[in-house]
């Protein structure tokens with residue numbers, strides 16, 4: 325997508341050297357646009373762990389290039405490198421999906437052939453993600469068109485949580501893809517952007533993306549969503565996801581479950597956008613089986629922002645000495661999900677519909 329009018333993917337092979345990997349440092353956004361150059365699998369692992377690169381589909385694609393970087397130097401280390409990268413973050417299934425796809429493509433090749441094959445497979449994963457997310461946009465667009473037709477001349481209000489835009493994928497995004505397409509089609513879409521504590525992916529990243537694309541939006545405190553829904557200010561909720569079980573349970577950024585409860589209580593449709601790489605049909609009960617990443621206390625007790633004179637500073641906002649807990653995801657039961665927007669179409673969040681849409685995964 326575009327930054328200052330220039331089209332970018334969130335991830336690319338360096339055009340100068342043809343082998344290192346370029347990613348946006350998302351911990352520096354929205355204040356600075358910094359492209360990092362990753363040269364080995366350890367730098368990729370660090371980028372994923374520290375969330376310099378983040379978002380379920382994007383961490384999978386980036387890990388795939390981490391394998392390719394390793395194969396340049398040590399093709400015999402395939403299994404060890406894949407195991408190391410797979411452990412960088414536990415909740416997004418896209419990471420394991422990408423690693424398993426790289427292993428399948430490489431493990432039976434002679435070591436000398438692995439580097440070229442790894443770059444080809446990583447590029448295929450990245451291209452697949454961009455195309456998949458564009459299709460998600462096309463399949464989600466009718467939802468916004470239908471709302472616009474019901475309220476001619478009025479804005480279509482979407483609430484989203486966290487960042488499921490092009491910064492979370494190779495391109496287009498998942499939850500934001502239909503919004504971009506609706507905006508570009510002239511639909512008066514407006515987005516309520518949950519700030520998304522504690523890392524503020526909404527206030528920092530979704531707001532940055534929407535602003536760069538010219539999409540009207542309003543940043544709100546996480547706790548404002550229920551109030552907005554009660555007062556008819558939200559026509560639809562669309563979020564991304566890090567893992568969807570075979571029964572339709574949805575793991576996503578912490579706070580998503582609370583939005584789904586408020587949406588159900590107020591009769592607001594709650595849709596989840598995902599590519600095929602986010603499905604985990606090995607899991608039935610999301611609340612009991614999906615591992616929830618526990619991140620550092622400092623993400624809750626501290627805040628990073630820009631001072632009036634332009635310095636990026638981190639300050640403590642919690643009382644000194646108070647401990648914090650930081651579960652990074654929660655699971656929304658399928659019963660609270662109106663439907664899933666996939667690259668193949670929209671379906672209810674049910675085991676039968678998922679199996680019918682993805683028979684090859686059963």
Ligand SMILES: CSC[C@H]1O[C@H](OP(=O)(O)O)[C@H](O)[C@@H]1O
Pocket residue numbers: 378379380381485486487488489492493497498499525563564565566576577652
């Ligand atoms: C396109 S799905 C993005 C998904 O990933 C985010 O998690 P994180 O920022 O921790 O990588 C969040 O759950 C988004 O919904």
